[in-house]
Amino acid sequence: MEKPSSGVRGAIEANTLAILDASEATKHTRDADDDRIAFLEAVRAASLLPENKSPPTFKMCEAIFKILRFGNSLELITTSCQLLNELDLEFPRVYMTNASESSMPHELVVLQEAWSPFVLGTDISDSERATAYDLTGGLIDPPGFHLLLQGLAEVSDFENFQAPDTKVLSNMLLFHYLVSVLEGDFVPRNQMYRESMIWSSVRESLLNTMLCSRKMNYKGLMKDCVTTLCGLGQYLAEYDNAVPYSGTSMVKQHEAIDTALATAFLHFGRITCAATLKLMVMVTELDSSKKNADMLGHTTRADGVRTPLAEIIQDELTYDKNILSPFLQAFKDSKWKLEIIVQFFWKYISKPSVRTRRSNVPAEDATFSGVLKCISNSSSAKSITKKIGAHAIHLLLAHGFQAFLLLSTKKMGEGLPDSKEQLAGGSVVETCKNLISVFNCLRKLDKQLEISSCAKEAIFVAATILSRRS
Amino acid sequence: MEMDGPLDFESEDPLLSSPVSLKKRKKIIGLDDLLTDHYKDKCKLVEKESKQAKKKKKYDSDDEDFGKEAVVSQVVDECQNKMNQLGGEEDTSIWGLNVFGEQKPPPPPALQSPELKNCYLLQTFLNNEVNSLVNLTVEKGEAFLEGLLVNGWLSTLVSVTNRVEKALAIWTFNLMLYSSREELITSACDFWRDIMLTTNEVNQQHLRIEWFPTYAQLGEALETYGYRFECSLKPGFVHNVSLDTSYGLLLGSGRGGPPQNIRAWIKFITVCCQTKMKKNIFTSSEVERLAEAILCLFLDRQFRGVTVLLCECLQSLVHYFTDKDWKACCDNIAKALVSRIPMDLNCSRAVECISGVDQRSKYLRSTVAYQILLIFFENEATNEEEVLRVLSSMTVKDKSCDLFKLYIYLVLTENWLVGSRMLDGKPLICEMWGLFLRKCSCQIASTDLRSYASKVRNKASYILQSSFEE
16 A cells, blocks of 8 residues: 655645646546646656656556546547556566576565556445446456457457547557556566466466456456457458548448548557457466466465366357458467467367377377378378368468467577477478478368468468478 | 544545645645636626526517527527637647648559569479469469468568568568558568567578668658658648537548558658668668658647657667767757747647657757747847746736747746756756746736636646756
8 A cells, every 4th residue: 555645756746636636527628638638748757757767656647547548539548548658667566676687586576556557356346336436546347357348349340340439549548558567467477487386476466366356257358359359450451541432331431530540540459459469368378377386286276267268269269260260360479379279170180089099190299290290191181171171271270380480480599499399399391391291182182172372371481491491 | 433534444545535635736726726716707607697688588588489499599609609709719729730741653663563473482482393282373473472471471481581582672662651451561561570670690690681771762652641851831831620529539631641651651760770680771861851750740630649659760760870970960850840840839749749768868859949949039049048038038927928929938948958957057047947937837817817827827836846846
């Protein structure tokens, strides 16, 4: 808890908030908005520009956050969001000490009293929420976070795309900011966990607390992540500036939007996609740390049980094949993308291999190379084509191959030439060869096979790499 | 036991405002209170008038409902007009310039199509036996390359082959700046960012980029978008800002303005300044012109949503200079900028959009502010002392004193002096600055009805409170 602000900080608080006082609460006049901009500028000048920077007080942060949430002009929301991000960068709530020196053991520093846009600890009943809303100054609780994402998922519904207004843009920025707060809290904690194996450092993270909250519909949240990522990604991919006046219903609505909103929307759309992806990657990282802690016996019953995100994604992809392509396109994290693709294949491969006891298939070779080896066998290729469908196989193989390549070049860059073979399962050259032979095999099974364009690109890349390496 | 007092847990709740600081705040905002009271009184006056008007008419239209309604609506309209007159005075000025004019047709592509189709990457594959799977032909070459670019294969290929062919470099550069498809623009921009900001040390040493854009090409692109280098933005060109009926959406000029490629252009400039791949892409004078252009973009309301991109870009540009050149170049930027922009609210916007987070940025902020002041006092002041002498000799009580100008002077002088160490060791300047502030905060009566009277008073007392208190 923060002490009543005193001294210089108290004076700054009183002075800056005085700028806002005249334009109290919900007034949205020119003057009131001018005052809000002046307030943001004053907070910036008081906390970020002096030589000895000091974080703004609780109330100041709250006021900035309120402007982001309830501001109704583009200028207000972008300025407040930028300020909040700058403040977080300058005054992190959680960080590790002497991160640069490797000789000393790192320590996690958590500023408990720092302001946060989340209210997590207490579960507020619905009837109390209305009153709590005023009390908490618009802070976000777990259902509120979900509601926010749900709104974005609806907006990004590809079929009935809504023309963006300032409210949508403000929600996009808000979501982006909240995810970056979760990230700033989770990443150092998770890094600490990897070094020390002390589970509590992760258990107490905002992300884990929020997901474990009784009020949180975790699965729904994750499904909305998938919807937002696919919908928004697809919309941005197909946006064409040259045809705003053409007949399609989706583009028609854009006529009404002015350039400022359109420019902002395209930029914020990308930010939102990136934030959604970041959230999903963090959840999978959390899943993997939790699994680790489970195995070491560090978790208790209080930690509860959650379906790992990777499994939820598997189910979603199985349930709705239409999202396979936009999902793989938008989910840009190579490590987890490869993991999800390999798991997806093994769901269909491993079972028959148990039944028929094929001797040449190792029981569990859960790597991308393992998958390729398995499919290049004509009978299993046949059965898997029947189950997943030719188009889906092409997509999965192409994206899996790309993720594999990116991972191995990244590892090469980090100077780990040896470890890459074990981690990704197989060398680059070998994998390229296997990929091509898989497609040759698929072609043999079906002479009429139309190879999809993304698979053609993967084959092209594999062949090019082989020709340069030999 | 005292029941009315707060329970002890309540006093710990940071969300409940502590009475101590509240009281303090009230004391300082006394002036604002007076102002709001003043406006309230005005409102009452108008209401009273309308009531009287109603009474007068009451006798003739007692029976007819229609007549009554008409009278009431007429009165309401009158009141509305009066209210608008009272409050509307300050709505007249708002920052915003028309930085972009008519778009021009893009320059003839520097690359002929056959050149692209004959690029090494495609040619080597055509004879590969694997092509039986892909069926690539020379005709399909460009479409195929687009697929490779959009799906991110191109940067993967570069990191494997360590080479960016000339044909591909030119082709992607043109897509980034002139394509209308969002997907191609962002993919091409990401491609250049990936290769130029690679952190992979091995790649950095061996990567061959066979063609590199020059300043001329980048400047040409900006002119194609409608930007006018070295063209005055003073009245005559001033943006017509339409106030949307429901306040909050301050629209720009609707559709039109620069194409969406401008975002990629801004990002590309940022990357050019940050890359270690190629030294000296720009000369100092070229960077000066780019920085001036970015500052002008800040003044265009169409960029309200992407100020983050502009901030990053300006920051990178400012750090591109060598220490030796910096001060002289900074002066050049400031002088070139202030000679173009009109002397109104855009001045304060031009200063406040410079982030001021580090020494260089602070210095630029201060320099721009000072240069604008010199232009304002062209005939009266040529150095720092004279500027302040002019300021502190102003008679703010006088009805002829332009308070709008005074407000801008105040913002400019604050940015020029505070935070840039201008006041260190200069007691005379410090004293005159204090005198000017006290005049503004004390000599303008709270009953002063001129627009900007309250803004000047509040701003001056805020600066006094925050900078002289410590």
